[in-house]
Amino acid sequence: MSYLEIKDLEISFPTPEGKYVAVRDINLSIEKGEIISIIGHSGCGKSTIMNAIGGMTIPTGGSVELAGKKIKGPGPDRGIVFQNYSLLPWLTVYQNIFQAVDAVMDCSKKEKQEIVTNNLSMVSLLQHKDKLPGQLSGGMKQRVAIARAFAINPGVLLLDEPFGALDALTKGTMQLELLKLWNLSGRDKTIVMITHDIEEAIFLSDRIVVLNNGPASTIREIENVHLPRPRNKIEIVKMPEYLEIRDRLLHLLTDKFSVEDMGVVYKK
Amino acid sequence: MVQKDGGGATTFYKRKIVNTLNLDEMSETETLTMTESENVESAIPLKEETQKENKMKYYLSIVIDKSKSLFFACIGLLLFGGFWSFMSSYTENELPGPVATLTVMQEMLSDPFYDYGPNDKGIGLLLVASVGTVLSGFLIGSVVAIPLGILMGASKTFKQILYPLVQLLKPVSPLAWFPIGLVVFKDTGMATIFIVFITSLWSTVINTSFGIGSIPQDHKNVAKAFGFSKWRYLTKILIPFSLPHIITGLRLSIGVAWLVIVAGEMLSGASGIGFFVWDSWNALSLEKVISAILIIGIVGLLFDKLFTFIENKVSYKA
Numbered sequence: 001m002s003y004l005e006i007k008d009l010e011i012s013f014p015t016p017e018g019k020y021v022a023v024r025d026i027n028l029s030i031e032k033g034e035i036i037s038i039i040g041h042s043g044c045g046k047s048t049i050m051n052a053i054g055g056m057t058i059p060t061g062g063s064v065e066l067a068g069k070k071i072k073g074p075g076p077d078r079g080i081v082f083q084n085y086s087l088l089p090w091l092t093v094y095q096n097i098f099q100a101v102d103a104v105m106d107c108s109k110k111e112k113q114e115i116v117t118n119n120l121s122m123v124s125l126l127q128h129k130d131k132l133p134g135q136l137s138g139g140m141k142q143r144v145a146i147a148r149a150f151a152i153n154p155g156v157l158l159l160d161e162p163f164g165a166l167d168a169l170t171k172g173t174m175q176l177e178l179l180k181l182w183n184l185s186g187r188d189k190t191i192v193m194i195t196h197d198i199e200e201a202i203f204l205s206d207r208i209v210v211l212n213n214g215p216a217s218t219i220r221e222i223e224n225v226h227l228p229r230p231r232n233k234i235e236i237v238k239m240p241e242y243l244e245i246r247d248r249l250l251h252l253l254t255d256k257f258s259v260e261d262m263g264v265v266y267k268k
Numbered sequence: 269m270v271q272k273d274g275g276g277a278t279t280f281y282k283r284k285i286v287n288t289l290n291l292d293e294m295s296e297t298e299t300l301t302m303t304e305s306e307n308v309e310s311a312i313p314l315k316e317e318t319q320k321e322n323k324m325k326y327y328l329s330i331v332i333d334k335s336k337s338l339f340f341a342c343i344g345l346l347l348f349g350g351f352w353s354f355m356s357s358y359t360e361n362e363l364p365g366p367v368a369t370l371t372v373m374q375e376m377l378s379d380p381f382y383d384y385g386p387n388d389k390g391i392g393l394l395l396v397a398s399v400g401t402v403l404s405g406f407l408i409g410s411v412v413a414i415p416l417g418i419l420m421g422a423s424k425t426f427k428q429i430l431y432p433l434v435q436l437l438k439p440v441s442p443l444a445w446f447p448i449g450l451v452v453f454k455d456t457g458m459a460t461i462f463i464v465f466i467t468s469l470w471s472t473v474i475n476t477s478f479g480i481g482s483i484p485q486d487h488k489n490v491a492k493a494f495g496f497s498k499w500r501y502l503t504k505i506l507i508p509f510s511l512p513h514i515i516t517g518l519r520l521s522i523g524v525a526w527l528v529i530v531a532g533e534m535l536s537g538a539s540g541i542g543f544f545v546w547d548s549w550n551a552l553s554l555e556k557v558i559s560a561i562l563i564i565g566i567v568g569l570l571f572d573k574l575f576t577f578i579e580n581k582v583s584y585k586a
Contacts, residue, residue: 074494082490086487088505091504099504103497148494
């Protein structure tokens with residue numbers, strides 16, 4: 001029995017045209033401390049699976065179990081980082097995290113304040129603690145969101161396209177930032193993240209789950225990434241295994257690689 | 269500011285590429301350097317003189333902006349005064365000109381609080397009476413309208429019950445409610461408060477329900493994901509999000525209430541600025557009528573400014 005066990009998961013929504021099945025037959029066993037990426041085209045049900053783990057959506061079939069217990073709703077054992085940061089714009093950076101900690105943790109106010117301060121300094125935002133989200137850049141906002149998810153000390157971190165809205169440079173920094181936090185917390189946090197970015201998935205994950213296109217998506221393939229940690233961005237891209245995985249993922253996700261594949265006769 | 273932030277991100281990133289591409293080697297001290305390098309102002313401190321200069325420039329630009337808008341406002345007033353003078357001479361002074369009116373107004377304002385019986389009071393006392401009526405009606409109206417709006421915004425059923433009613437009653441001139449007020453309260457003063465109360469309802473109800481109804485799913489998800497209690501959801505998400513909408517509703521409401529009070533007092537004969545307008549007309553003192561119009565306008569403007577100020581205080585940048 002794994003730490004996070006997804007069994008025969010099916011999620012469907014009622015629509016005027018009948019039942020719409022978003023995902024089905026999802027079976028996935030995730031160990032404690034693993035980093036898993038879910039990758040697939042838009043609309044293939046990545047977020048739906050994430051929401052089922054987060055407890056935001058109730059499965060219509062099968063089950064999701066965390067540490068042997070069936071997930072029936074959101075809980076403090078899972079920290080969620082939403083796609084669009086989802087900070088409360090009227091609360092300061094500090095308050096955004098404090099309100100989550102205050103709602104979830106059962107300890108004295110002083111301890112809660114310490115937790116917030118520690119997590120803010122881990123993402124290097126302590127000096128910005130009194131700013132409002134509107135005064136921050138995209139990368140800083142996402143760091144607040146990640147710090148908020150870490151602050152409630154969950155066993156599982158769920159990240160829904162966390163760096164999708166960031167520019168390439170900031171994205172690179174944020175990936176390291178995430179690994180830093182994972183290391184600082186003893187590498188025992190399980191991370192499940194959704195991404196569109198093949199390089200990002202390989203750099204971060206232990207396993208990459210590739211989904212079929214929707215509707216009624218299933219798992220197409222699970223790619224194991226055996227690259228040694230700590231991974232170095234410059235080094236790993238030269239490793240043959242990296243290139244193999246990247247090629248396989250590219251083939252799984254696209255079928256056209258050049259204009260010639262699109263029927264264009266290229267005149268030399 | 270934007271430029272500075274951008275610069276910060278670049279320095280931040282460069283440093284990290286150089287120092288810490290391999291993350292697990294990152295040490296405490298390096299984390300600290302990162303923090304510092306990100307704050308551009310401390311990394312590249314501006315010269316004190318340039319800082320002072322920038323500040324001066326900033327304040328100067330504000331002063332220039334303000335005086336510009338004041339200048340244009342004066343042009344508008346002058347044009348209005350010119351047109352007024354023209355109309356006055358066109359009607360051969362039947363319509364009093366600006367000078368005659370302002371003289372009378374000055375007289376009125378020089379002793380605003382005299383009281384020679386129920387039909388002869390200073391303009392200050394009349395204003396106090398009218399503002400008092402408006403505020404009591406507006407206050408009762410808001411106390412009813414805000415919870416009603418919250419209910420309508422939060423529950424579809426309540427919206428389905430109440431919204432048709434609001435749509436039906438909103439277009440009715442509040443003056444039409446005056447007889448109802450008289451029958452119920454048997455008192456003209458109370459009836460006037462009643463029509464202000466009715467007036468104050470609609471904009472606040474509609475804006476409040478719109479505000480509550482449009483809380484983004486993102487914010488609700490935060491509450492769900494972190495298990496916010498009902499109270500925390502109310503105080504940290506629902507109220508802060510909808511407060512700007514509610515205040516806008518209140519601002520519109522008090523604007524209409526101030527419109528209505530003049531007509532209401534003409535109808536009820538209750539002592540106040542509206543009654544004063546009618547009384548002055550009967551006494552054929554158009555100077556007083558126009559002075560009252562100006563004063564009514566100024567008080568309305570002040571109400572609006574007050575609520576705009578509160579609106580700005582509670583608004584936030586997403």
